[in-house]
Structure formats: structure tokens, C-alpha cells
Amino acid sequence: MKNEFLFKFNLIFFMFVSFVNAQNLPQIQPLSEFAFTEKIYLQLNNTIFTSNETVWFKAIVTDVFNHPKSLSGVVHVELVDFDKNILISKKLKLEKGIADSFFQLRESYPTGRYLIRAYTNWNRNFGKDFFFERYIDLFSLEDIDKGEVITNIVLTKTQEGEVKLSANINPQVIDETYAKDLKVHIHSKNLLDSVEIKKQKKQYALEYKIPTDAYSVKLKVELEDTKLKNNKLKVNNTHTKTIVIDKNFLDLQFFPEGGKLVDGLKSKLGYKGVKYNGLGTVVNGDIVDEKDNVLFEVLSNELGMGYIFLKPDITKTYYCKVTNADGTIYKYELPKVHKSGYVMSLLETTNYLNLKVETNVKNTDSLFVQIKMRGVLIQEHSFKVEDGFYQVLMQKNAFNEGIHSVVLLNNNHVPLCERLFYNFKESEKLNISVNTNKPRYSQRDKTKLNIVVANTNGQPVKTNLSLLVIDKKQLGDFRKLQPNILSHFLLSSELKGTIENPKYYFNKNSINRKRDMESLMLTQGWSNYVFNKTDTINSFSIKPETDLWISGIVNSVFNKNKPPKKTVDLSLFTFGDPRGFYLQKTDSLGRFAFNLGSQYADTLKFVIQSTNKKGVKKDYNIALDDALAPPKIYYEEQQNFQLADTIVTPYLNTSIENKKVNDGFVTPDNTIELNAVELTGYNLTPKREKVFKLHGPPDVVISNEELEKEEEKWMFGLYSVLRSKFPDDIRIKRVNKSGYDYFKTSQIGSGLDSFDMANAFGADFTFILIDGVLIDLYEYPLVSRLPVEGVKSFEILNHPKNARRYFYQIFPVSEDIAFKTFAIISIYTYSGKGLYGIGRTEGIFKGVISGFSPRKEFYAPKYDVLEPVDWDIADLRSTIHWSPSITTNEQGEAEIEFYNADTTGDMLIILEAISPDGKLGYFESTYQVSKWEK
Numbered sequence: 001m002k003n004e005f006l007f008k009f010n011l012i013f014f015m016f017v018s019f020v021n022a023q024n025l026p027q028i029q030p031l032s033e034f035a036f037t038e039k040i041y042l043q044l045n046n047t048i049f050t051s052n053e054t055v056w057f058k059a060i061v062t063d064v065f066n067h068p069k070s071l072s073g074v075v076h077v078e079l080v081d082f083d084k085n086i087l088i089s090k091k092l093k094l095e096k097g098i099a100d101s102f103f104q105l106r107e108s109y110p111t112g113r114y115l116i117r118a119y120t121n122w123n124r125n126f127g128k129d130f131f132f133e134r135y136i137d138l139f140s141l142e143d144i145d146k147g148e149v150i151t152n153i154v155l156t157k158t159q160e161g162e163v164k165l166s167a168n169i170n171p172q173v174i175d176e177t178y179a180k181d182l183k184v185h186i187h188s189k190n191l192l193d194s195v196e197i198k199k200q201k202k203q204y205a206l207e208y209k210i211p212t213d214a215y216s217v218k219l220k221v222e223l224e225d226t227k228l229k230n231n232k233l234k235v236n237n238t239h240t241k242t243i244v245i246d247k248n249f250l251d252l253q254f255f256p257e258g259g260k261l262v263d264g265l266k267s268k269l270g271y272k273g274v275k276y277n278g279l280g281t282v283v284n285g286d287i288v289d290e291k292d293n294v295l296f297e298v299l300s301n302e303l304g305m306g307y308i309f310l311k312p313d314i315t316k317t318y319y320c321k322v323t324n325a326d327g328t329i330y331k332y333e334l335p336k337v338h339k340s341g342y343v344m345s346l347l348e349t350t351n352y353l354n355l356k357v358e359t360n361v362k363n364t365d366s367l368f369v370q371i372k373m374r375g376v377l378i379q380e381h382s383f384k385v386e387d388g389f390y391q392v393l394m395q396k397n398a399f400n401e402g403i404h405s406v407v408l409l410n411n412n413h414v415p416l417c418e419r420l421f422y423n424f425k426e427s428e429k430l431n432i433s434v435n436t437n438k439p440r441y442s443q444r445d446k447t448k449l450n451i452v453v454a455n456t457n458g459q460p461v462k463t464n465l466s467l468l469v470i471d472k473k474q475l476g477d478f479r480k481l482q483p484n485i486l487s488h489f490l491l492s493s494e495l496k497g498t499i500e501n502p503k504y505y506f507n508k509n510s511i512n513r514k515r516d517m518e519s520l521m522l523t524q525g526w527s528n529y530v531f532n533k534t535d536t537i538n539s540f541s542i543k544p545e546t547d548l549w550i551s552g553i554v555n556s557v558f559n560k561n562k563p564p565k566k567t568v569d570l571s572l573f574t575f576g577d578p579r580g581f582y583l584q585k586t587d588s589l590g591r592f593a594f595n596l597g598s599q600y601a602d603t604l605k606f607v608i609q610s611t612n613k614k615g616v617k618k619d620y621n622i623a624l625d626d627a628l629a630p631p632k633i634y635y636e637e638q639q640n641f642q643l644a645d646t647i648v649t650p651y652l653n654t655s656i657e658n659k660k661v662n663d664g665f666v667t668p669d670n671t672i673e674l675n676a677v678e679l680t681g682y683n684l685t686p687k688r689e690k691v692f693k694l695h696g697p698p699d700v701v702i703s704n705e706e707l708e709k710e711e712e713k714w715m716f717g718l719y720s721v722l723r724s725k726f727p728d729d730i731r732i733k734r735v736n737k738s739g740y741d742y743f744k745t746s747q748i749g750s751g752l753d754s755f756d757m758a759n760a761f762g763a764d765f766t767f768i769l770i771d772g773v774l775i776d777l778y779e780y781p782l783v784s785r786l787p788v789e790g791v792k793s794f795e796i797l798n799h800p801k802n803a804r805r806y807f808y809q810i811f812p813v814s815e816d817i818a819f820k821t822f823a824i825i826s827i828y829t830y831s832g833k834g835l836y837g838i839g840r841t842e843g844i845f846k847g848v849i850s851g852f853s854p855r856k857e858f859y860a861p862k863y864d865v866l867e868p869v870d871w872d873i874a875d876l877r878s879t880i881h882w883s884p885s886i887t888t889n890e891q892g893e894a895e896i897e898f899y900n901a902d903t904t905g906d907m908l909i910i911l912e913a914i915s916p917d918g919k920l921g922y923f924e925s926t927y928q929v930s931k932w933e934k
Contacts, residue, residue: 033126034531035375036540038063038070040118040132041488042077043912045468045879048478051111051140055079055103056858058466058884058912059118061094064374064531065400066489066918068097068464072120073546074852076630079103080115083238084633087114090853091548093598096916098464100884101853110174111140112239115635121545121628128634129496129530135636149173149221149239162209163245169197169204171223174239183222188214215249215276218242218637240637242277248324249276252283252332255526257307258408258417261334262341263314265358269334270522271320273304280304280500285322287334292321301512303500305519312337344408344417348514351397353421357390357408365411372405374494375531401425403494403521405529420525422491422517426508427456429486430463430921432911443902443932444863444875453892453913453921460892465913465921467896469881472906472926485912486922495520496528506922542628550606550849551593552624554586561713563590568620571609576601576851596851604851610843617843624847626709687772691826695800698826700729702794717785718794718827719756730796730825731759732784755781760798760823767806769826771834777810779835783827789846790829790838797824858882863899875901904929 038061045056059077061070072094079088087109092099103116118132152168171178184206185194191211197204210217220240250273257268273283280303287295287308298320300306312318318334340361347354355369363385371378378399383390401423408417430453437448447469453461470476480501483492487502504510505517550572556562567585570592574580576599586592612618707718710725723732735757757780759766768775768783775783797803803822830846831837861875881898888894900907906926913921 032372032375032531034130035064036071037126037130037375038072038120038123039066039489039493040075040120040123040130041485041493042116042118042132042134043466043468043485043884044116044134044136045882046136046470046475046478047134047482048137048475049105049139051105051107051109051138053105055105055116055136056100056879056882056884057102057116058100059092059094059098060485060914061097061120062489062914062918064376066914066920068914068916068918070094070097070120070122071544071546072122073544074548075099075118075120077101077116077118078630080117080633080635081109082112082114082240082635082637084635086630086633089630089850090602091850093548093600093852096464098885098914100466100855102856105138107140109138109140112138113637114138115633117633119631121542122540124542124628124631125540128631131631147173150219150241153243155243155245163212163214164207164209165217165243166205166207167219169206169221171204171221174221174223178223180224182224185220185222186210186217187220188217190214191217210245215246216242216244220637244276247276248326248328250274250281250283250322250324250330252320252322252330253523254320254332254334255523256335257346257522258342258344258419260341261310261312261337262343262360263312263337263339264360265341265343266309266311267343268307268345268522269310270307270519270526271298271300271305272519272523273300278498283320283322285320288319288321288331290317290319301516301519303516305516305523307519307522310334314339342408342416344406344419346406346419346421348396348421348518351395353394353396353423355392355394355406357385357417359385359388361388367411367416368409368413370405370407370409371399372407372531373400373402378404396423397425399423399425401428402490403525403529405532420521420529422505422521424514424517428919429456430454430461430913430915430919431456431458432465432913432921432923434909434911434923434925436927440928440930441900442930443900443904444866445900445929445932446863446897447900447907447927448895448897449909451886451888451894451896451911453888455919460888460890461915461919462888462890462892463913463915463919463921465886465888465894465911467881467883467886468879468910469898470908470910471878471880471901471903472908473903474878476906476908479908479910484910484922485914486920489920494530495524496530497524499524548596548599548604548849548851549593550596550608550624550847551591552622554590554592554610555621555623557619557621563588564620566613568618569611569613569615571611573607573609574599574851575605577854599851600854601851602853604849606847606849608845608847610845619843622845627849685828687828687832690772691769694802695797695824697797698795699798700796702726702729704788704792704830707788707791707794711788718788718791719758719784721788722758722794723756730794731761732756733759756784758783758825760796760825762798762821763823764819764821766823766825767803767810769824771827771829771832771837773834774806774809775835782835786827786835786838790831792828792830795826795828797826800824858884860899860901876903877901878903880907900929904931 041060043058049055057077059075060068061072061075062068063070075092075094077090077092078086081087088103090101090103092101114136116134116136123130147170149170150167151170152166154166156164156166169182169184171182179199181196181198182204183194183196186208188210191214195206195208197206206219218240220238222238252271252273255270255272257270261267261269271283273281275281282302283298283300283304283306285298287298287310289295296308298306298308310318314337319331320334322330322332324330342357342359342361345356347356357367366382366384368380368382370380403420403422405418405420407415409415433452435450438445441447449467451465451467453463453465455461470479481503483502486506491505492499492502499520505513505520507513554564554568554570556564564586567587568590570584570586572580572582572584572594574596580596580599582594582596584592584594608622610618610620610622707721711721715721715724719732722730733756734754736754768780800823803824807819829838858881860877860881863870880901883896886894886896906928909923909925909927911921911923
């Protein structure tokens with residue numbers, strides 16, 4: 001069996017990276033569908049930011065064996081806020097599995113915990129476990145001095161033994177103008193509730209009875225805000241805070257190796273203890289039986305994990321007894337002992353893995369052992385148990401580095417036991433070294449780094465790597481617990497859930513890392529391996545996204561269901577970088593598909609022109625295929641990051657000082673400061689800004705994208721779509737001209753007896769602005785038939801400021817008109833030319849899609865020649881340098897140079913590398929910067 005396990009499996013997937021159709025998948029049996037997934041990793045320059053900074057990142061997409069030559073040519077990266085709104089979306093073109101980009105944060109983003117996620121459309125076939133997710137903490141410099149949203153928290157124990165929670169809610173910290181009712185969601189153990197709170201005596205007060213067994217309670221304050229109809233999400237301002245009730249809470253769980261404890265069979269028993277915040281905590285206790293006899297001691301590592309060896313007796317019940325700081329004793333029952341079954345165990349030596357199977361079941365049939373890695377079957381071996389025992393030694397060098405799944409199956413291939421083990425193999429890693437050109441540097445000195453990459457045999461390796469240099473004093477503490485390229489590809493990407501301090505397991509200086517890795521495999525890996533599905537699949541609903549495409553169908557203008565009798569010539573113009581021009585004919589069904597290759601523009605505008613065979617413009621109905629909607633967002637809420645935290649404070653103080661230096665928090669005299677209104681995906685154009693300043697923000701925004709998506713073939717004009725698809729937002733009704741006195745004297749709709757009219761709910765009358773200009777009463781019937789394709793957005797202001805100013809413009813004679821409440825409909829057009837500027841050019845279709853996001857070079861000042869005046873402006877960068885894509889030469893070398901900032905002390909160098917054959921490397925070092933002296 002030892003020789004059989006000397007099986008090299010890396011070549012299995014080399015052939016599958018070029019497949020286009022799912023039917024061409026290589027026939028490997030047995031094979032999990034997850035073996036065809038892609039691994040995605042983002043390296044971020046930091047995980048804590050202030051709202052005026054830039055998030056820099058590098059994306060790497062590989063196959064399951066870490067080779068950077070994925071099926072996909074496109075990766076999507078999104079910034080998501082704590083209300084599950086996508087704030088920024090990037091579509092990146094992968095070059096040999098690698099891309100880099102950035103998120104420019106906005107000062108209007110509120111303080112909170114934000115999600116950065118990355119995915120390929122191909123990986124959507126396999127679920128969210130194969131998306132990359134990383135949370136960052138963002139601090140709005142405007143919010144720092146505003147105070148807390150939830151204050152005066154009091155827990156009171158009543159005579160009945162219940163716990164009453166009271167607190168004050170201050171929504172003005174989020175929105176200083178807020179005066180509506182608010183909702184508070186309350187979540188604790190076995191409780192999910194919400195309450196409406198009204199403002200009383202100028203304050204919002206919460207009182208609520210919480211369960212006595214709750215160790216913490218989470219309060220989520222939700223404010224009403226503008227509704228954006230994109231994706232039909234309601235945008236809310238929220239704030240979440242977790243209140244700890246029992247700081248001594250300990251959740252202690254046990255995980256038998258292989259699955260269960262069996263009477264009389266000795267096995268390894270993993271355990272993990274977590275405290276109230278979900279993080280591991282040291283466990284110190286005793287294993288006792290039902291008579292409280294102490295059997296042996298339990299002492300975990302710092303992350304609350306460990307394992308013991310136990311030979312259980314079915315006639316006994318076992319507990320772990322833990323005494324906390326105040327003397328309270330807690331007893332945690334160990335898993336049930338089974339009368340019969342199988343126990344599979346693994347023990348490691350320096351060179352071998354000892355696999356042992358024991359059972360008290362009398363069985364003469366063959367059993368099977370399967371060893372899998374990332375969904376691929378490495379080896380299957382059959383054997384028979386003799387006298388209830390089987391054992392075999394396997395050379396560890398036969399396995400690649402990473403997590404392996406070992407499964408014991410019966411004669412019918414039904415699993416009996418399963419466990420994970422991690423195989424360390426340092427020979428598969430890259431060795432990285434860095435030399436500086438000076439022993440130490442002064443402020444604003446130029447630093448030159450000579451980088452060398454080699455394999456474990458010292459041979460140079462041509463590879464792709466990234467260089468990140470940060471101020472260790474400001475950001476170093478945040479790097480300690482963050483994953484890196486090694487821990488992600490080899491560990492985090494294969495286990496569900498959060499792994500605390502994943503870098504620890506790959507630090508060669510950690511003498512206990514192998515023992516602690518075993519504890520991790522026994523506990524978190526007990527049931528959370530993402531490649532555990534064994535069913536095979538022959539087709540996938542979503543194909544790999546390789547390039548940028550515009551596809552759709554051409555039909556008759558008068559019949560949207562009828563394709564043209566002859567092929568149609570199409571010309572496509574794109575306005576990205578570079579600009580593109582493409583020609584194509586439709587097929588017999590009227591379909592077309594343009595491959596745009598690489599067009600760089602976050603918002604790519606394009607024009608399609610249709611002509612007949614003589615080249616004369618001819619009008620057709622052109623409809624684009626629907627783009628895939630973003631995947632469902634899963635946001636894991638945690639406790640708020642406290643500003644008083646000693647780690648955060650130095651960074652924030654430097655960020656505030658840096659902002660003062662750069663802009664002095666001064667608002668120029670020629671600008672008007674708007675209230676802090678944040679509308680996700682809302683572009684504040686000059687016309688919109690004018691309406692904002694005069695009337696305030698809209699309550700509902702319905703974009704062209706949403707209007708066109710909801711428009712059906714039988715509909716005609718703007719109001720037809722609104723009436724059918726958005727009845728909860730706007731009221732569209734048929735009105736008779738003769739039934740309204742104010743219509744009788746106007747020139748409205750000459751020759752019309754009735755027409756469609758829009759009115760906001762709760763308003764006596766609704767004024768209409770188009771591109772910021774008020775339309776007259778006689779023009780109201782014209783609005784209903786506006787072509788949807790010309791409308792950029794339809795916006796409703798239910799309670800606008802200064803709306804009465806339009807009354808006498810619309811109703812010059814007003815004695816008999818008793819309107820009290822007014823609303824405003826504000827329509828913006830693509831032409832920007834108002835009501836009469838919306839037209840359709842014959843044979844022309846205009847559209848917008850998401851192009852590939854342009855790259856942006858990391859900017860840092862250059863100090864080739866320093867003049868005394870240069871020192872008047874401080875340089876307080878926390879990210880000193882960022883080079884996301886460096887390629888070493890044939891000698892495995894690269895040289896990088898950059899200038900230091902004014903910060904002094906240690907600068908942390910971080911290098912992450914991946915070679916074409918999937919070998920990984922990580923390197924950290926420091927150099928020192930001293931104060932510049934004249």
C-alpha cells in the first residue's frame with residue numbers, strides 16, 4: 001500500500017483548463033464537482049481604513065491545485081456595506097490568473113464593518129463557499145467626534161429573575177436631521193425580535209426584557225432612508241452594537257476523531273472552547289465521570305483548541321469540568337459512547353503517517369480507505385480487518401502540501417469514518433530573500449530593494465510577486481492575525497468559517513504549529529471541509545466568463561417577437577480604452593454577440609447602429625441579453641470595532657492629522673455643503689445637485705436599468721411601466737379633463753378627454769421636473785408616453801422643501817384650489833434636454849454595460865531633490881509603497897525603489913509570490929527610518 005500511495009496527481013487537471021463546454025470535462029472517477037472550482041485570493045494593503053483612503057488589492061485566481069491558469073478570464077470584486085448594499089463593483093481582466101485594482105473610498109461612507117468579496121461567474125455553480133470574503137473596518141473621520149448611537153445601557157434584574165435592558169438611541173449620530181420612527185432589531189440566543197420606537201420628550205428610549213439564558217444581545221438600529229429600485233433593495237442606515245451580559249460565557253464542544261466514540265476503543269478526542277464573542281479562549285479543566293472522579297486534565301492552546309486520548313466505557317458518562325474566575329463550576333457533557341462501531345486514527349511521525357482502524361464489529365467483508373484532496377481521489381485501497389485491527393504506514397512525502405480527507409467505507413462504499421489531516425511539505429514553497437541598499441534610512445530617503453526568489457534547492461524561479469511596504473507602528477498590529485497567500489490557498493480556502501490567526505500555522509518559528517494544526521483539523525475540520533461533496537456532475541448552468549461580450553436579439557420595430565426576414569448588418573462603437581469598432585451580421589433568428597476583448601471603463605458606453613444590406617440606416621427593435629445579477633450577499637455581523645481600542649487609536653490619530661495637512665477640513669468659499677445623504681449607486685450630477693440643494697434628497701429612485709428590466713412587450717411608455725411594476729411607489733391613474741377645474745382653463749391635451757397622471761402617495765398635487773426644469777400643466781399628458789430608453793432615472797420626493805414655490809407657476813388663478821400637501825417627481829433624461837429632448841434616432845441603440853476596470857498606479861511623492869519648502873507639507877502615509885505585479889527575471893531577481901514618508905521607526909516589507917506551477921511564497925522583513933537631520 002505504501003508504494004501505491006506514491007501517486008502524483010498534479011497532472012490530473014492540466015487538461016481541463018482548456019475546456020469550453022461542460023460535456024468536455026475530463027473523465028476522472030470518482031470525482032467531486034468541487035474539483036472543478038477556482039480558488040480566489042485578494043491581497044489587501046490593509047484591513048482598517050479611514051473614509052478618505054484607497055483600498056489597494058491584487059487578485060489571484062487559480063485551479064484547485066493553485067496553478068494560476070483558471071478557466072475564467074474575469075473576476076468580479078465588490079465593496080459591500082453593512083446594509084448589504086454594493087457600493088463599488090469592479091470587473092477585472094485576468095492575465096494568467098492575476099489582476100490588480102483599487103477601491104476609492106468616499107468620505108460620505110459611515111463608520112462600520114464592510115465586506116470585500118470576489119468571485120468568478122464560474123464559481124457561482126458551486127456556492128458562496130468558493131467566493132473570497134474579507135471584512136475591513138472603515139472609520140469616517142466625520143463620525144469620530146459625533147458620539148455613540150446607543151448610550152446609557154442598563155441591565156436590571158427583576159424580582160421575577162428576568163433581565164431588563166434599557167438604552168437611549170441617538171439616530172442623529174447617523175443622520176443629524178432624522179426625526180422619524182426607528183426600528184430596533186434584538187437578537188440573542190433563541191431570540192429574534194424587533195420593536196418600533198417613537199420619539200418621546202426629544203429622545204428615543206428602548207426597554208426590553210431579554211431571556212435569562214442569553215450571554216449577549218445584539219441591537220441593530222435601523223433608520224428609514226431613500227429607496228433605490230436597483231436590485232429592489234431598500235437602502236437603510238443601520239448601526240449594530242453587541243452588549244455582553246455574561247463575560248464568563250464558555251461554549252465547549254468535543255469532536256471524536258473519525259466521527260464517534262466507541263465502547264472500549266481508544267481514540268483521539270478534539271475539543272474547542274469559544275467565549276461570548278465567538279473567539280477561542282484558553283480551556284483549563286478536568287475530564288470527570290458521572291461520579292465526579294477526575295480522570296485527567298484538559299489544557300488547550302491559546303485559541304481554545306486541543307485533544308486528548310480517551311478509551312470510553314459505555315456504562316459511564318463523561319464530562320469536562322471547568323471552574324471560571326469567580327469560582328462558578330460548569331460541566332460540559334462529552335459525546336455519547338456507542339456500543340459498536342469503527343474508530344479510525346492517524347498518527348504522524350517525521351516521515352510517515354500511521355493509519356490505524358479498530359472495530360468491535362465482526363465483519364469479514366472488505367473495507368475501503370479513500371484519500372482525497374480538493375475533490376480529487378488520490379488513492380483508494382481495500383483491506384480486511386483481522387482481530388478487529390488494521391494498520392499501515394504511508395510516506396508523507398508522497399502527498400502534496402495541504403488538507404487531505406481520509407474516509408473509511410464499508411463494502412457498499414458507505415462512509416463509516418472520516419477525518420482531515422494536514423501534510424506539511426516545505427519543499428513545495430518558494431524561498432524569498434530581500435536586501436536593502438542601506439542599513440538604515442532617513443525620512444524621505446529612497447529605498448532600493450533587491451528581491452531574489454528561488455526554490456528549496458536554491459535554483460532561481462521566475463515568478464509573479466507583490467510588494468507591500470507599510471508603517472509597522474500604524475498598521476503592523478493589524479497584519480498579525482490576517483491571512484496571507486500561504487494560509488489562504490493551503491488552509492482558509494478549504495475550511496468553512498473563520499480561522500483565527502491562520503498565519504500562525506505557517507510560521508516555521510512556531511514550535512507547536514504542527515500539533516495545533518492537528519487540533520484545528522480535528523475541530524473546525526470535523527465537518528467543515530468545503531470539498532466534501534462526492535457526487536459527480538456532467539454539466540454546469542453557468543459557463544466560464546472569459547471576455548467582455550455584448551449579445552442580444554434584433555426584432556421588428558412593430559413586432560418585438562418577430563425577427564427580420566433577412567440578416568441585419570450591425571455596427572458597434574464602444575467608448576472605453578481603447579475605443580472599439582466592430583461589425584457583425586445577425587443570424588437567422590436575429591441574434592448577435594460581439595466579443596469586445598479588453599475594453600477598460602468601469603461604465604462602458606456603446607452604440608449599435610443597424611442598417612440594411614445597402615448600408616442605409618434602418619430601425620429595428622434591439623434588446624440585449626440580461627446580465628447576471630450579483631449573487632446574494634451574506635454578511636456576517638460581528639461586534640462593532642470600538643474607537644477606544646489601543647490598536648486603532650494611533651492609526652486614527654495619524655489619519656486625522658494627515659487629512660488636516662492635506663485639506664485642513666476647509667470647505668472652499670464657492671461651495672455649498674450638503675447634508676450627509678448617502679445614496680448607493682447615485683451619481684450626483686449638476687442637475688441633481690441643484691434639485692438636492694433646493695428640495696432635498698429623493699425618497700425613491702428608479703433607474704433606467706430597472707425600468708428597462710421591468711418593461712414588457714405590451715407596455716407603451718413610462719407610465720405604463722410604473723403603473724404595472726411599481727404600484728407601491730407611485731400612483732398612476734386615468735383622469736378626465738372635465739373632472740378637474742384647474743384642467744378646464746388650461747391648454748392641457750388639446751383634443752384629449754382623458755390621460756394618465758402620476759401623483760405621489762399622500763400628496764394633494766405632484767409637480768414634475770424634467771432635467772431640473774418645471775413643466776407646465778398642459779404638458780402633463782406628454783409625460784406618460786416618454787420612451788423608457790430615454791429616461792435616465794425617475795425620482796420621487798414625497799416631502800420636498802420649498803415645493804410651494806411652484807404653485808403660482810402652475811396655477812396662476814388659484815382662488816378655488818385648496819391644495820395643502822405637495823410632492824415632486826423629478827425625471828432625468830440621457831439627452832439632458834428636457835421634455836422635448838427625448839427622442840429616438842432611427843437605427844441607433846444606445847446602451848451601457850460594465851467594462852473592465854482600468855488600473856491605477858499607486859501614487860507616492862518623489863523626493864529626488866528636496867527643497868526646504870517641501871518640508872512644510874507633512875507626508876504621513878501609512879502605506880509606503882504598493883507594487884502588485886512584479887515579475888522576476890531568469891535569475892529570479894527583481895529590483896524595486898521608492899521613497900519613504902515622514903513617519904519614523906520600523907517599516908514592514910511584505911512579499912507574496914506565486915509561480916506558474918502553483919508554488920507559493922511569503923516573506924516579511926523590516927527596515928528602519930530615522931528622523932532626517934540637516
